[in-house]
Amino acid sequence: MQTEPQETSRSHLNRSEMAQKSRLPAPYGVPVLAVLLLPCLVTGVELAINNSSDNQILSTKPGRDESLWCTVRNNSRAEELRWYRGDGTVNLKDGNKINTTNICILPVSKTDNGVSFTCKLVRNESIQISVTLDVQFPPLLTGEDPPPVEEKNDVKLTCNVNSNPQAEMVWYKDNSTLTLKKDHYQIYHTSEVFQLTIKKVEKSDNGTYTCEAKSVLGEMRKEFHLTVEDRKPVFPLEAIIAAIVVVLLTVIFGIVARREKIFKCFKKTKKTPSETAL
Numbered sequence: 001m002q003t004e005p006q007e008t009s010r011s012h013l014n015r016s017e018m019a020q021k022s023r024l025p026a027p028y029g030v031p032v033l034a035v036l037l038l039p040c041l042v043t044g045v046e047l048a049i050n051n052s053s054d055n056q057i058l059s060t061k062p063g064r065d066e067s068l069w070c071t072v073r074n075n076s077r078a079e080e081l082r083w084y085r086g087d088g089t090v091n092l093k094d095g096n097k098i099n100t101t102n103i104c105i106l107p108v109s110k111t112d113n114g115v116s117f118t119c120k121l122v123r124n125e126s127i128q129i130s131v132t133l134d135v136q137f138p139p140l141l142t143g144e145d146p147p148p149v150e151e152k153n154d155v156k157l158t159c160n161v162n163s164n165p166q167a168e169m170v171w172y173k174d175n176s177t178l179t180l181k182k183d184h185y186q187i188y189h190t191s192e193v194f195q196l197t198i199k200k201v202e203k204s205d206n207g208t209y210t211c212e213a214k215s216v217l218g219e220m221r222k223e224f225h226l227t228v229e230d231r232k233p234v235f236p237l238e239a240i241i242a243a244i245v246v247v248l249l250t251v252i253f254g255i256v257a258r259r260e261k262i263f264k265c266f267k268k269t270k271k272t273p274s275e276t277a278l
């Protein structure tokens with residue numbers, strides 16, 4: 001079990017802050033005693049998890065069961081305790097609240113990584129102690145083949161990583177290490193993703209790419225298949241516009257030509273009834 005330096009220093013800070021407060025009123029005479037006694041009553045009580053009064057980091061693995069005992073120390077009366085998982089309270093049975101309380105994590109899962117379990121004094125929640133889980137597991141890689149890509153287009157191979165501790169990552173192409181030509185390949189690397197972008201793919205980029213993760217707990221490889229297709233002939237835009245113009249003009253001329261006929265017909269039919277009327 002390790003001690004988390006940050007958390008520890010914070011709890012020390014709280015204590016030295018309180019010590020400072022009790023020292024401050026010293027020059028002011030009579031009320032000093034009362035002021036001095038009050039913080040002493042509160043600070044006298046302390047909490048411990050499994051007999052340690054420092055905040056801790058608990059290294060563990062998925063599937064394990066962990067139990068934590070929180071105990072109040074130097075208390076003059078019965079003290080109620082409360083557990084938090086992150087910001088949320090943990091429901092405790094009635095017999096598991098006074099002076100000592102225990103929680104079990106059955107079993108630990110990957111999602112518990114980084115989660116803090118904090119035990120607090122109900123009467124004064126600033127008196128608290130916590131254990132942060134460091135759930136360690138070997139690398140797990142996931143990802144999907146990209147859709148076939150045309151020559152000259154860019155393509156992204158996304159290898160999702162889940163690993164604690166962080167894994168060392170490498171890309172291979174057809175089983176040899178990828179030599180990273182700067183303007184052709186780009187790597188994007190976070191704790192969750194290891195992504196290879198290939199700019200303006202060529203036929204020679206077609207093949208199998210392997211994402212590899214190695215940590216002290218193990219290693220894993222994931223293959224990605226990239227299919228590079230011939231560039232489809234692009235339609236010449238001018239030709240299309242020319243064709244549309246020709247078709248439009250033909251249609252317009254057609255309408256104009258027919259319109260004369262229609263007009264003539266219309267005239268004729270209009271004349272006929274007036275003739276009969278005469």
Ligand SMILES: *[C@@H]1O[C@H](CO)[C@@H](O)[C@H](O)[C@H]1NC(C)=O
Pocket residue numbers: 043044045046073074
């Ligand atoms: C609690 O009591 C023990 C012994 O009774 C003492 O050594 C320790 O300093 C006390 N702790 C606090 C925080 O007062």
Ligand SMILES: *[C@@H]1O[C@H](CO)[C@@H](O)[C@H](O)[C@H]1NC(C)=O
Pocket residue numbers: 050051069
């Ligand atoms: C704390 O220490 C005492 C004495 O060493 C031991 O009997 C007890 O089992 C310990 N408790 C926990 C929760 O480890």
Ligand SMILES: *[C@@H]1O[C@H](CO)[C@@H](O)[C@H](O)[C@H]1NC(C)=O
Pocket residue numbers: 050058066067068069
């Ligand atoms: C805490 O103490 C209990 C009881 O002694 C023990 O079963 C448990 O494994 C301990 N937990 C850790 C994280 O050490």
Ligand SMILES: *[C@@H]1O[C@H](CO)[C@@H](O)[C@H](O)[C@H]1NC(C)=O
Pocket residue numbers: 075076077078079098099
């Ligand atoms: C809790 O501790 C206090 C102080 O030692 C004691 O008076 C009280 O009886 C304890 N209560 C329980 C339920 O253990």
Ligand SMILES: *[C@@H]1O[C@H](CO)[C@@H](O)[C@H](O)[C@H]1NC(C)=O
Pocket residue numbers: 206207208225226227228
């Ligand atoms: C392109 O790569 C795919 C996937 O690795 C492979 O199946 C295919 O045979 C390759 N095609 C050519 C022409 O190399």
